[in-house]
Amino acid sequence: MTDAFTVTDAFTVIAALLTLGLAGLSVRHRQKKPAGDPNLVRTATELKQDLTALRRVTTRRVWTAAAVEDAHHDIWAATGPWLGLARSRRDRTDSPADRARWDAWISALTPPERFGTRSHADVCVLTGRAQDMLRALRQTLPPCPSVGMVAAEIERRIRSGGLPPGARVSRVSLAKDLRVPGEHVDLALTDLAARGLMEVSAGSWATVTSTDLGSGHRPGAYSRQAVTAGRAGAGTA
Numbered sequence: 001m002t003d004a005f006t007v008t009d010a011f012t013v014i015a016a017l018l019t020l021g022l023a024g025l026s027v028r029h030r031q032k033k034p035a036g037d038p039n040l041v042r043t044a045t046e047l048k049q050d051l052t053a054l055r056r057v058t059t060r061r062v063w064t065a066a067a068v069e070d071a072h073h074d075i076w077a078a079t080g081p082w083l084g085l086a087r088s089r090r091d092r093t094d095s096p097a098d099r100a101r102w103d104a105w106i107s108a109l110t111p112p113e114r115f116g117t118r119s120h121a122d123v124c125v126l127t128g129r130a131q132d133m134l135r136a137l138r139q140t141l142p143p144c145p146s147v148g149m150v151a152a153e154i155e156r157r158i159r160s161g162g163l164p165p166g167a168r169v170s171r172v173s174l175a176k177d178l179r180v181p182g183e184h185v186d187l188a189l190t191d192l193a194a195r196g197l198m199e200v201s202a203g204s205w206a207t208v209t210s211t212d213l214g215s216g217h218r219p220g221a222y223s224r225q226a227v228t229a230g231r232a233g234a235g236t237a
Helices: 002-030 038-057 065-092 096-109 120-139 147-160 171-178 182-194 221-230
Strands: 168-170 198-200 205-208
Touching: 038 065, 038 120, 065 096, 065 120, 096 120, 096 147, 096 182, 120 182, 147 171, 147 182, 168 171, 171 182, 182 198
Parallel strands: none
Antiparallel strands: 168 205, 198 205
């Protein structure tokens, strides 16, 4: 009887300890994550608000000349405060392809000195560019790695033999593996393609073409592909 009672008692103690341990884990999991940098949180919130405002720009039903002009001013009002940050991103980037897309956005979204003849189609195009730029600003908030860092990691895999010549690389899988925005992978692949290390197709794949790090630059590669790469994830906020 004594032995049986002792074993039962031991199981009771173990069960109690397990219950307390699981309860502790549950409490820790329910605890709120520590708040991030207030400035970054505020910037992300304001960018989201301006993206919402841009979505309303093209909802007009009647597009008179005055409506077209008003829409352009709405776009410039939403993007104007962010052009300084966009220029900072451009000046600090370590990627030629990334610099090209920032240049394109800044040029397109800087208000002209005179408002010429424009159409509803112009509004749609400019709205798309504005949304692309603001999304890119959100995605590049710290601690997001730079495009150059992403390119360096892909290059490291090429040099180590992890991605041999002829290997096909899924852009989507690579973005998930590296835990970076898809646009960063597209821009990094554009940089590597300009150096002759990759061949970027119109679909979701890229192919390793060489491990020769001395390959020359392909003229025009950045200007043709950078803005397209910047729009690859336009559906994500």
